[in-house]
Amino acid sequence: xxxxxxxxxxxxxxxxxxxxxxxxxxxxxxxxxxxxxxxxxxxxxxxxxxxxxxxxxxxxxxxxxxxxxxxxxxxxxxxxxxxxxxxxxxxxxxxxxxxxxxxxxxxxxxxxxxxxxxxxxxxxxxxxxxxxxxxxxxxxxxxxxxxxxxxxxxxxxxxxxxxxxxxxxxxxxxxxxxxxxxxx
Amino acid sequence: xxxxxxxxxxxxxxxxxxxxxxxxxxxxxxxxxxxxxxxxxxxxxxxxxxxxxxxxxxxxxxxxxxxxxxxxxxxxxxxxxxxxxxxxxxxxxxxxxxxxxxxxxxxxxxxxxxxxxxxxxxxxxxxxxxxxxxxxxxxxxxxxxxxxxxxxxxxxxxxxxxxxxxxx
Numbered sequence: 001x002x003x004x005x006x007x008x009x010x011x012x013x014x015x016x017x018x019x020x021x022x023x024x025x026x027x028x029x030x031x032x033x034x035x036x037x038x039x040x041x042x043x044x045x046x047x048x049x050x051x052x053x054x055x056x057x058x059x060x061x062x063x064x065x066x067x068x069x070x071x072x073x074x075x076x077x078x079x080x081x082x083x084x085x086x087x088x089x090x091x092x093x094x095x096x097x098x099x100x101x102x103x104x105x106x107x108x109x110x111x112x113x114x115x116x117x118x119x120x121x122x123x124x125x126x127x128x129x130x131x132x133x134x135x136x137x138x139x140x141x142x143x144x145x146x147x148x149x150x151x152x153x154x155x156x157x158x159x160x161x162x163x164x165x166x167x168x169x170x171x172x173x174x175x176x177x178x179x180x181x182x183x184x
Numbered sequence: 185x186x187x188x189x190x191x192x193x194x195x196x197x198x199x200x201x202x203x204x205x206x207x208x209x210x211x212x213x214x215x216x217x218x219x220x221x222x223x224x225x226x227x228x229x230x231x232x233x234x235x236x237x238x239x240x241x242x243x244x245x246x247x248x249x250x251x252x253x254x255x256x257x258x259x260x261x262x263x264x265x266x267x268x269x270x271x272x273x274x275x276x277x278x279x280x281x282x283x284x285x286x287x288x289x290x291x292x293x294x295x296x297x298x299x300x301x302x303x304x305x306x307x308x309x310x311x312x313x314x315x316x317x318x319x320x321x322x323x324x325x326x327x328x329x330x331x332x333x334x335x336x337x338x339x340x341x342x343x344x345x346x347x348x349x350x351x352x
Contacts, residue, residue, distance in 0.1 A: 042270075043273065050239075055244040059227075059246075082230075182246060
C-alpha cells in the first residue's frame, strides 16, 4: 500500500475531525480524495504539520489528527521533543513513513535507512508510540482518536504518489473555513 | 531576576488577550520568560527552533487563542520561509518580541553580524517593525499588539541592549 491507499482507509474515520496535513503530495492527495473544511492543508512550509497540530490541540478540546511524513518530521525533528514534553490527549500524530521524500521525486530519507522515528519519538518522551503496517493504520488511528492518550503512529507504507492536481484554494479560505470548523 | 519592565511586558501581553506564547531563549529575554512561567493566564510552550515555534503559534491561533513568539533576532535567519509561506500567506497575526542582539552594548562580536541584517530582513519582508531603545518606548506595546491583530500580520518588536539595561 502507498500513502494514497492508506488515506482511502482513513477517510471514513477522520473526515469529521480536524486534520492538519503535510505539504505537497499528502495534502494534494487528501484534497483530491476528500476535500473538507475541516482539513488544513499546508501549502508552503515543510515540516510544520506536527507543530501546527500540537498548537491546535493545546488551544482547544476537539480531537486533532496531524498527518505528517517521515521526511517532514526529519526536517523538524525537534518537534518530537516538544510533543513529548507537552502531551495533549486530543492529539494524534500520524507519520506516513514511506522512507522517501514523496513530493520531490521519491528520494530516500534516513527514516528508510538506519533511523527509527518511533524510537526517536519514545526517546523524546512520548508515551504512546506505535509502529504499524499500512494495512493496520486505520485501526490504530481509530483507537487513537477514541482514547484520551496522545498517540504517535508511524505507518510503514510503500513509497509512491498518485497524480493529482495542486491545490488552488486561496490560503485565507483554507484557514477561515477550517477555523469555522474549529468553532462549530 | 525579572525586572519591572519584564513584568510590564507580560502584563501588556496578557491585557492584549495573548493566551499562548512559545519562546526560544536569549539572555536578554530571560526575565520575560521567567515571568511567563509564573503567569497562569498564558500557556507557555517553549520550542526548540523558531520556525517550529511559528508552527505552534499558527495552530494555537486556529484553535482560538491569540499567540505570540519570544525570540532572538538571529533567528530571523531561520524563519524567513515560515514567515512568508505560513504566517504571511495564511494571514496569521503574530507579535514577535525579539531581543535585538548585536547593537550598542553587545559584548559578543559575532552577534553584530545578524544585527546588521535584522532590519533589512524585516524590511524586505514588509513586516511592521518597532524598535525599543529607551524604556519609555515600551509604552507603545499595547498599541502595537492591537495593531498586529487588526492587520493580521506578523509584527516585530526589537528590544536592544540599551533598552534592557536602562529598564533594569
